[in-house]
Amino acid sequence: MPVLPSATLKRKSSLPVWISIGWRVLAVLALLGLAVGVHWLERDGLKDAADGHVSFLDILYFTSISVTTTGYGDIVPVSNSARMFDAFVVTPIRVFVVLLFLGTAYNFVLKRTWDKWRMAVIQRTLSGHIIVAGYGTTGSETVDELIARGTDRGRIVVIDTREENLGRAKECGCTVLQGDATRDQVLKDVRIESAESMIVCAGRDDTSILITLTARHLAPAIPISIIVRNEDNELPARAAGATTVVNPVSFAGLLLASSCKGPHLSEYLMDLASFHGEVELSERPVRTEEIGKPLTAIQTGLGVRLYRDGVAHGHKAPEAQALRAGDLIVEIVTG
Template sequence: MKLPGQDAIARQADERLVTRRIALPRRRVEHPLRQVTKRVVIALLVLVATALIVYADRGGYTDNSDQSMDLLDCFYYATVTLSTTGYGDITPVSDGARLTNIFLITPLRVLFLIILVGTTLEVLTERTREEWRLNRWRATLREHTVVIGFGTKGRSAIETVCSTGLKKEQVVVVDPSSKVIEAATSYGFAGVLGDATRSDVLLRAEVQKARQIIIATQRDDTAVLVALTARQLNRKAKIVAAVREEENAPLLKQSGADAVITSASAAGRLLGLSVLSPSAGMVMEDLIHQGSGLDIVERPVIKAEVGKGVRETDDLVVSVVRGHRVLGYDDPAVGKLQLMDRLITIVRVTPHTQVAPDMRPLPQD
């Protein structure tokens, strides 16, 4: 039997737990010692300003001890006034001094108190601000990229995608290691701590609203379970996964992955090619490394190329994407280029070259 309000308490506890498992990129903050020093300096400036205001109108104040106000008395009055101690031994008696207290010294007192308790207020409001940031992040996150695993493959995949113009705010990293999530947030990505094979973890990453999902886990069986769960939550997202063993690739495609990269066999083929032809191996390695030398990109057909053959374009075309088919450059079915075609080309990248948003580097591992 549940007690009244027990469901609400449970929901609040779940929300606090979710907040601890979602890490947003930290904003750059000053060193604590520098923050304290700055606040102390501001507090002293407020104290000096108050004392000078009182000294300028010292004739409107009375001191019960000697009936006169010197500079030390003004600083004493400013200190006890700003700290709200108020012993009453020095009081404003003239109308001008009382108006000054109302319109000048009272706002300075409030400012002084805010400075003194600023650190405490910051600590108390930190969790509120973090929850507000989390709610705002959830509300604005759409068409983003979810990366499962932030190892070497995951980081390389993110770098490749971000090089085309994808903002870091549109990337969410999911990993079971807290240290890995801290590393991801230090790069500027949002992180979700947890096991990606669980649907509740993927829901925290808003996978149901994601545009593309990159699975770069350490184990093939984990990748299969993640692909099954992700496809169940999001039927439209493009899922690209990496596996170590080639025999697991068909199983991963059956689980819902649109493309599967076999890392072990790809590395083995590159090693073999490098042995047979070191120059060819160097070219392939250059193509794999994004942003330098030669890059392989996908771009749309421009109007000037419509009706031309593959070899009549200015770029080195290796394949043509037509609908859901990928045709080789020498495939007779290519014929003449059409407006809706996309070309997979090899381009030379220079330090000043920027990849346009519609020129997407192909998935590499």
């Protein structure tokens, strides 16, 4: 799957649109007022080719024409001070006003149209991707591990509410979406119904469980992995639809307890969990040539467990003496 361009759905501004446009209008009026005031004070330095008299209406006309165009030549500055003011003040005002109106048109028309078009293009190509809801410390490490294991960066879609987090995700080559993953529309925007899997690490157990619940009702079959920090929340996470629940506190406790029995056990367990270790845990479907053979006879690694119809069986269990089609094998392979 090709690397997709990044799409960021910006958070809605806290200011109403009319205020955003209003301050631009006020800025233009203030600059016009400044130019009108100085031109009025310097009216003796202006010459009207029509009647030779420069009135206040002539000043308004000359200022508006000078700010928006280069003028028609019917009223011209003739004194040095008037010419210097037009050259070094009115001309920059003209450039600023043009840029201000162009920026307004870009922000409120062109940019929104462009963002919607780019989002539609990306959405049409999203399929078989991995959604990561939350790009804090855990989320970023998860993405790094996915990339290290060979996952195409363009297949990873990161959802987060914080723009700085999304900036780091974009640097990794991920597709990003700024929004609240507890909302149906946000998950629909990343085409959760066609995703391969979803990882939820929002930073708060209640938020992560709500994201899982939202994702499950939109995509009933998608595998969802969630991290919870409170042991009491493991059951609610599973009830919400999580297929895998990870508790880092419990895992850390296992590592610490193992280190009491041997100083190298925790190191080996970390090697198993990480792609960068010398050994790695891998899960795969049974191969055709392995059907009927015992789990201990596989050639790709050390078979330690198999899953048959969702039930786990150790390598010494009777079920592990003859592999069947549809079995999932968990093995230890060398890095």
